[in-house]
Amino acid sequence: MEPIFFWVLAVGLVVSAIGLVAFRNPVTSAVCLVVTLVMEAALFVTLEAYFLAVVQVIVYAGAVMVLFLFVIMLLDVKEEARQRPPWAKVVWVVAIGGGAVFGVPRIASLFPAAAKTLHWGQGKGGGSAAELGRLLFSSYSPLFLATGVLLLVATVGVVVLCRKDPES
Amino acid sequence: MIAYAPYLILLLPLLAAVSIRLFLYPFPRISITVSTLACLGSFLGSIGLLLFSSSMGEVTAPALPWIEWAGFRANFGILGDPLARGMAALVSGVAFLVHIYSIGYLEKEPCRSRFFAELSLFVFSMLGIVLADNLISMFIFWELVGLSSYLLIGFWVERPAAGAAANKAFLVNRIGDFGFILGILGAWALFGTLSFADLPSRVAASAPGWAVTAVGLGLSCGCLGKSAQFPLHVWLPDSMEGPTPVSSLLHAATMVVAGVYMLIRVLPILEMSQVTMMTIAWIGGLMTLLPALIACQQNDIKRILAYSTLSEIAYMVMAVGLGVPGPAMYHLTTHAFFKCLLFLAAGSVIHGCHEEQDIWKMGGLGKRMPFTALVTILGTLALCGIPPLSGFWSKDAIFAATAHSPGLAAVSMAAGFFTSFFMLRMILVAFGGTPKNDAARHAHEGSIFMTAPMAILAILTILGGLLPVETYLHFPHTEGHEPWTLWVSLAVALAGFVPAYHFYRHATQDPLSLPALREKFYVDEFYQRVFISTQDAFARLTDAFEGWVVRGFLVRGSGVVARASGQGLRLVQCGQVQVYAAVFILGVFLLIAWLWRQGVIR
């Protein structure tokens, strides 16, 4: 079962990611991104990272994407005009594509652990909220605190940048 | 302390020069007095030295330290041998007379102080050459003589020609000194000493060879420059731009013969190499003739005398080259008297004619300046070697030495013929006939300051032949006269008068026109075209290379390249964030590619 899941999701992911990059309409791109994120959440499930799958759906597909769409609507972003001539872009597509064809198959050979196969349920866990939480509040507690500060900064930032102009 | 007394001879003129330069400059009369007295002091000192030491043997004073360091000695000591003493007396004596003469000659010149300071400097330097006991010291004074000559030739600073002549004199001398210093260095390397006293023994100890020849030739280069021998003779005629007393003292009587003096000093080295000696002899031999020829077509009274000087010095050089320094010194002495006399007379003429130097614009001066005419004729006869005047005796001694080399005898006697010719030409044109212009018509004798020295010199010219120069200088006496040289030379000299009398008896303009002679065989032009122009062309080329290629292209170019590459690199910075991202990603790819190429990633 797992290979089928994987391949289906993998193909879907790649297609939607390409869609994200390729569609000229930002709304379409955003939708593609949502699809990508959700599919990735599904992959997380196949990887037994249930909590993260949930977070992925809620935070990304939910919050972040809403933010994106909100901004798109707010700014009324139009379709991107075609660039002429597109040769530069073609060159880059070829380069990156070539890099992918050339480099990606080699990835597996780079890591000694890459050939490892695990079947469903053989994971050592760590996917649960409880375990993550334990780690977050013990070993990684300073980072958790730091993340908090980070979010504070981001909040302040958004408030500062998007507040109403006092004079206008 | 008394041992240092001989230095007074040297230092008096120096002190005079320095004190004039520093303090007495604004007071010409005091300057003149000081300078003249200093020269007199030197003269008296030299005479004293001459008399004192002839009874007491050689006098040497303790050396004055200059550099004595790390095995190298270049101190200054006085050489008290008869040659030096005699020469010192001669130099200071003539110089004193010229001082006196100058008082009269330059009575209206506002810069008299400077003149006398420079004259004193010259006396100092010249006495230094004479008294120096080693080559380095001699070279030092050699250079200082060059400087004083330069200053005196260029005395009339506002005359462009004077400046050019002064430069030429100095530079040509410098070229000679180039060889001289190399010769000195070579001598030092070969013989390990530069002291004249040690030289004979050291030289005898070393085997002759090409090195000795080279050293000898190098040293003789100094003579070629200072004594104006071929090929460095071109400066002397031009130096006549200086005031006439200068020409008389420096460029006739004393300075120019320093080369001969120096050759005699280093004769032990020269004698080691037959090549050197022959070279010197032949240069001298040819130089007796060439200037004599040139002088036949010159119109400037001083230039005529200058060429004659060249010719006469060449006799001395030839004599040295023939290995007979005695006659050379003998002729040097007599020449000093009569040539100085001739120049002073010429100065008197020029002075009388209000700075006119062209003989064709004079004429009839014999009547208006009888004394000058008389001494000129006396000098001429001495110069031409007519007995019993002094020149006859000394020239005869030199001719005698050529008896064994017919070639040299032929050229030098031919020179005698032309000497007679052009001297008579000069006398006839300048003193004979009728005045050609107002200046000549109102010519007059100069003051007593001018005539007295001439009178003294005239007496010396007549009696100078009697001076026992060779004996006194302890040169080995030359063997008995070979009569044929005596008679032939005399005959040739007398023969020279005939055509001159024929051509110039009543001439108002030159009946002969020989451009090659008038233009001095085009040597100056040759030098100008070949050496100076080439050198200047190279100089301009070098400068252009430096300016355009080195400074302009290489140096500025590297700046431009740096700036341009800066501008180029800026173009990446186009402001497009996507381009930046692309560069970033390119960087990552490059990094990965590097790792891959290193073989760490497969």
Added chain:
Amino acid sequence: MNFAEITLGHYLALSSVLFLIGLAGVILRRSLLIMMMSLELLLNAANLALVAVGRFQGLPDPQVAVFFVITVAAAEVALGLAILVAIFRIKKTTAADQLASLRF
């Protein structure tokens, strides 16, 4: 390529492909919005790799890392969009090539 056995290598390869697509998006798209979405894609690709590695290596730590990455990504997006809005207020555009007043 082994289709039947899904190894860690497969996940890593997939994440790499996503990463490359993200890179392409950053370079190719002129809309700052899409660029930001592509940046999200980059982080997501990395997240996928992290989770996969964590599972196959039996480590819980990478999931913590993913947690932090998601947080950071959210903050980044929020800030980015805020800046974008501010830019839009002045320039009335979200195109990256209109935003090149600073250069050379």
Added chain:
Amino acid sequence: MNLSLALPLLLVVPLLGVVAIALGSAPRKTALWASWINLIPGFLVSGVVLRQGEVLYGPEVTNLREVFPVQFRLGLDGLSLPLLWLTLVVTVAAIGVARADVKRAKEYFLCLLLVGLGGLGAFLSVDLFYFFSFHEVALIPSFLLIGIWGQGDRTGAAWRMTLYLVLGSLVLLVGLIGLVWAVPETARTLDWRVLTETFRAQPIPATQQTWLAILLLVGFGTLVSLVPFHSWAPGGYASAPAPAAMLHAGVLKKFGIYGLLRLALPLTPLGWKEVSWIVGLMLAGNLLYLGLASLAQRDFRWLLGFSSAMHMGTIFLGLIGGTVLGLGGALVLMVGHGLSAALGFAVAGEVGQRAGTTWMQDLGGLAKKTPKLWFYLMIAGMASIGLPGLANFAGEILIFFGAWSDHPFLVAIAAWGVVLSSVAMLRAIRSIATGPVSSALEAKQTGDLTGIREVWPFALLTALLFLVGLAPNLILGPARPVLERLLQP
């Protein structure tokens, strides 16, 4: 009283001058006072050197294992003594020549003092760090001096000179690093006295010596304007205001040769021998190439610049002669050249002031119009073409004798260089001094140097030229033990 305290005093006095000027005291007067007063510690330390052969100030070398073993240490011996005096005197003269009514006088005199200070520090430092640093201190003031108060292509000249010198300095720096790093780490030091001892006991391997010698040669050579690293010099001097040119051509340029004497010869003797043929080629370039180029100059300042750079060739000849005679000659010629170049530039400055130009074809009649200036022009010219009695001749003759046995051809070239420089200099003197008074000189209605107030800097330099020329033993005597030690294997 501990006289070694006078050593730092030599640096402190000009520094106080700088501070005082910066705080607003009368610039020229202060600078002049500072430079005159500085002669007093100069005399004190000279006394010590003459009595003891050496004077030192600063801590003994300690803490060798520090990361950065820098020690502020000053020293003076027979070799640096003449250069110290050269610096002191030329500084005095340069400030004496400088006008009080120059624009932005404050900065002007400040820069001049700093340039002199740099020279002093460089010659006094025993620690390589300070040795190098002090020389660089002079760099920026020179840049400003040329740039602000210069003439002609002042901007280009300033840039060229500064960047060129920095390039040279950095090459030199690499060489110095190499030298210091050739010492085993436990004994690492920047004190060249210790380095000398260390390397005497345990020489650097030969190939390494060669490389180091090349680095030092290129580095110092650039500072000395050795061909082909010379092109900053003529233009730089031509464009600099007279006092700056005096200080730079007179003093700072000598730093390179001093450095070679101090470091290259004793520390890399084999390497120096190995590269001496290169030096020979380069110095022949200086003598012939720059000599020829100087012939073609039509601006007196440029001519002085070229001829000043040219004479460095002769000094280098003394350095590769390999005899103590040549080294002594080089030392004397350094001093002589310093004084004569300073005098030359001072005269050129005055001529420029009076005529408004230094183009030789526009000048003429100086001798008639301003005889005193002419006198000093003659002195400077004659000194530079090696007339006996003046300092340069003594140096040249020693160099010739010192180098003759090993390099007769180079000596011949150097002697010919004397001829070339005579040609150039005499032509210049002729067209400046003789002939009818030029319109440029006539129009300005300016007189001669007036009174002692204007004459003294010239007279001072002239007197010293004569002093050194007549009694070179003043320099050679104290230097001899030092120079002999340099050549000991």
Added chain:
Amino acid sequence: MSRWICPEVLLVLTGVILILADALIPAGKKGWLPRLAILLSSVLFGITVWQSGQPMPEAWANLFITDGLSSVFKPFFVLCLVGVTLISVRYPMGREETVRAEFLALPFFSTAGLCLLASARDFLAIFVALELVAISLYLLAAFHRTRVASLEAGMKLLVMGGLSTGFLVMGIAWLYAATGSTEFTRIILEQAGRPASAGLLLAIGLILTGLAFKIAAVPFHAWAPDVYEGAPTPITAFLAIASKAAGFVLLLRIFGFGAFALDSVGWIFRPIFLTMGIATVTLGTLAALPQRNLKRYLAYSGIAHAGYMLLALGTLGESGMGTVVGYLWAYLLATFPVFIFVQELERVHGSADVRHLDGLGQRDPGPALGLTLCFLSMAGLPPLLGFSAKLSVFTTLWSAGEIPGLVVGVIMAVVGLGFYLVPIRAMYWEREPDTVPAQRFPSFLVWILLLAGAAQLVLGFQPRPLVRLVERSLAPTVTGIPQEK
């Protein structure tokens, strides 16, 4: 408990206090806020110096370490903060004046992140701390939202920063794949004694790009000039100095002392560092030549300096490490005063064009002198501090035998002087001063610049204090050995 009084915590608290104070202080008394910020930052600097050997809270020990390096650099970062605060209070905000408190407070958060970075011994900790710094900086760069330039700078920084974050995270993921850990000690233990695996090297490569972005090394430098130019000047200073220094501290820790100090890794990356160093020095120097805007000019100058430090770092020896430390301090002391001046220049003239320096040498000799000394110190001219820094770069390269780096370094130092002389020339001789409108600078600037210049001179003449600092940073761990997780 006392361990919690560490700079990071205090910095965050101070930031929060400032924001709260802004809310609480009545509108008329807002003038106190800047003084409060300056005061607090100065006090914090004192505390940091005082605390600088103290260990961090026990709970943090797995992720953070207190050693010589951190104890030298935490004061560095806080000192930067003091400087930034000092000039932030004078930054002309125009209509944005109401958010001055936030503008003052945000650098405190950022500095907290930097301090964490100085101690971090775990890649995840590095990631989080780095993002804390980065996000604050995105915001600060874009802070002046009425200026398009500022927004553009923020946007560019954000996009490029996001990109580098992506690589960094990918690198961390692969690091997990290769070693199973992100903690330095464990990686060392795991890797000791065997050749580095390809995956590990690739992971390190990706992490390296993330850090190279921070220090603006070529080819990851492209953002720097634009962002430096557009960002508010205090932030530019912060980016140019503190953020760059943080990158170097991380490189030092990772490649010098920590995870990849292993020869098996280090020697593979050595040529990369050196090549990157050469490229960085060259580009920074050459591209700076035609600059007329002082902020851009400083950006390129900063790139060039980063290149020199990379060259020293690339030798991967103890002396290279020490050199970087010393260089960073020298860079701070020489550059910060210039930024202070640049902001005043902008205040007076409206832009940082080098033209505005014309005639400064006469109008304002004090600042001109100080500025000259700072520029020359940056150029590495003795006897100024920068010379000692460059000297030790060169000595390091020489003793490591890295001749190409040395040659390029030397040449570029010369070219570099060429562009450092540009403002000096402008100040002293470009135009006659009477043609330049007289503009006065505040008197405090005179003192700051003169003090800075004097510092260059004094420390250059006697670099011993700096040497002590370097020695301290190289000292082994101050408290305790890093424990196993």
